[in-house]
Amino acid sequence: MKDISVFFTVKFMAFSVGLISCFLLHQTFSLPSVLSAAIIGFAGSFIPKYQFVNSHPRTAVYAGAFAGMCTSEVIQNVNELLFVSAMGALLYTAMRQHLNGVGGKLGAIAFSAVALLLLLKGVVS
Incomplete structure (x- = not known):
């Protein structure tokens, strides 16, 4: 259980960095959303690998960048x-053992x- 909570915390921080x-x-800066995601994905690729989390922070940053492509209306x-x-x-934590590979998962x-x-938001309003 402790390993999953550490994994989730790392994912949350990396996803948040990519998203924000x-x-x-x-x-x-009014950059196109695709260019913004590409810049963040490229920057995230330089995060060093650690034994426990492997390359997961890198991919979580990129997944967060995908989510960050939203407009301010969303x-x-x-x-x-x-x-x-x-x-x-x-x-991401729930699917880490499923959907092997990266293509489409992020x-x-x-x-x-x-x-x-x-x-x-639809249910609340």
Whole structure:
């Protein structure tokens, strides 16, 4: 259980960094969302590997960057950024043994995390 909580914490922090960085590049500096995600993904590729988490922080940053491609109409405040980060990290942790490979998994995790936010906002309002 301790290993999973450490894994989730690392995922949450990495996903948050990717999400917030991409979102800010896109919203603050008016960079195209694809370019913002590419910049963050490239920067995330330089995160060193650690034995316990292997290359997972790198991929979590990139998945977060995918989620950060949202417009400000979808993610409107810090609480929503944290919610998407938590859902993304939770989904990544739950799927780490499934969906082997990277192709499609990161985008699916990012899409699902943002979709959960939209679903929650729809139910609440």
